[in-house]
Amino acid sequence: MEPFTVHTGVAAPLRRTDVDTDQIIPVRFLTHSSRTGFADKLFHDWREEPDFVLNDPAYADATVLVAGRDFGTGSSREYAVWALQNYGFRAVIAPRFGDIFRGNALTNGLLTVTLPAETVERIWSVLDHDPRRPVTIDLIERQVHAGPVTASFYLDDNTRWRLLEGLDHIDLTLTHAETITGYEHRRRPALPSTTQLVL
Template sequence: MKAITEHTGRAVVLRRSNVDTDQIIPAEYCKRLTKSGYADALFAGWRADPLFVLNQPANAGASVLIAQHNFGTGSSREHAVWALRDWGFVSVVATSFGDIFHRNAFKNGLLAVELPASAVDWLADAIERDPGLPVTVNLRRCEIGAGGLRYPFTVDARARELLLGGMDEIAVTLERDASIRTYERTRARWLPSIRPSVPSMVGGAGS
C-alpha cells in the first residue's frame, strides 16, 4: 500500500449527499475476485449521463473528491473504496462518512477527511470556479489547504500511523513474523492447539 504523507492535486466536486456504496459501485461489479481493476465501475450508473462530473474533460485526472454529507453510507463493501482508489482518488473530503466505509477507506489507503460544512462548501465553490485549483492534503500536519486557506482535520491515531507508513494490518502482522514463528516453535506442548482437519469419508469407500 502506498504511503500518504502529503498530496497535492486537482479536485472534483460531487454535489450529492447520502451517496451509498451501491451508487459508488453497483453490486454487479462486486463479483470480481481481485482487489484492483474497478475504475470502470466507479459511479457506473451515474456515468451513463454525459453531464456527470467525472465525464467532464476539466475534471480528468482529479485526485481529490469533494463530497457532501454522509458519503459512503449503506452496505459494507470494500469494493467502493477500491473503485475510488483505482480511479485515482487519494482523498475524499466530506462533512461525514458512513461508519463502515470510513474504516474501509483507511484500511485500503484512501484518506477520508471530515470537515465542517462551511469548509466543504468553501472548497466546493472555489473548485467549481477554478477546476485547476490545487488542493493539498497534508496528513503529517492534519490539514487541507487550497487558495491560501487551510483547514485542520482529525484522524484516528492508528489509522494515521498506518497511512503514513503505507501499511495495512496484514503488513503490520508480517513485520512480526519472526517473533510469531519463535513463539510457535517454543510454546509449551500442553497448551491448546488446532490440529489439521481430517477429510470426511462420507460417500467414500466402505460407506
C-alpha cells in the same frame, strides 16, 4: 500499501449527499474478489449522465474527491473503496462518512477527511472558479489547503501513523514475523502427534 504523507492533486467536486456504496459501485459489478479492475465501474450509472462531474475533462485526472454529507453509507462493501482507488483517488473529503465505509477506506489506505459542511462549500466554490486549482492534503500537519481555504481535520494518532508509514493490518502483523516464527518453532514439539497404525 503506499504511504500517505502530503498529497496534492486535482479535486473533483461531487455535489451530492447521501451517496451510498451501491451508487459508488453498483452491486451487479461485484463479480470477483480482486482489488483491481473497478475503475470504469466507479459511479457507473451516474457516468451515463453527460454533466456528471467525472465526465468533465477538467477532472479526468482527479485524485481528490470533495463530496457532500453522508458519503459511503449503505452496505459494507470494500469494493467501493477499491473502485475509488482504482480510478486514482487518494482521498475523499466530506462533512460526514458512513462509519463502515470510513473504516474500510482507512484500512485500505484511502484517506477520508471530515470537514464542516461550510468548509466543503468553500472548497467547492474554489473549484467552481478554477477546476484545475490543486488541493493539498497534508496528513503530517492534518490540514487541507485549497486556494485561500486552509482547514484542519482530525484523525486519531494510530491511524495517522499507520497511513504515514504505509502499513495495512497485514503489514502490522508482519512486523512481528520473528516473534511469530519463534513461537511456531517452540509450539510444534508440544503439539500432539499420531503414529502410523501398522496392521
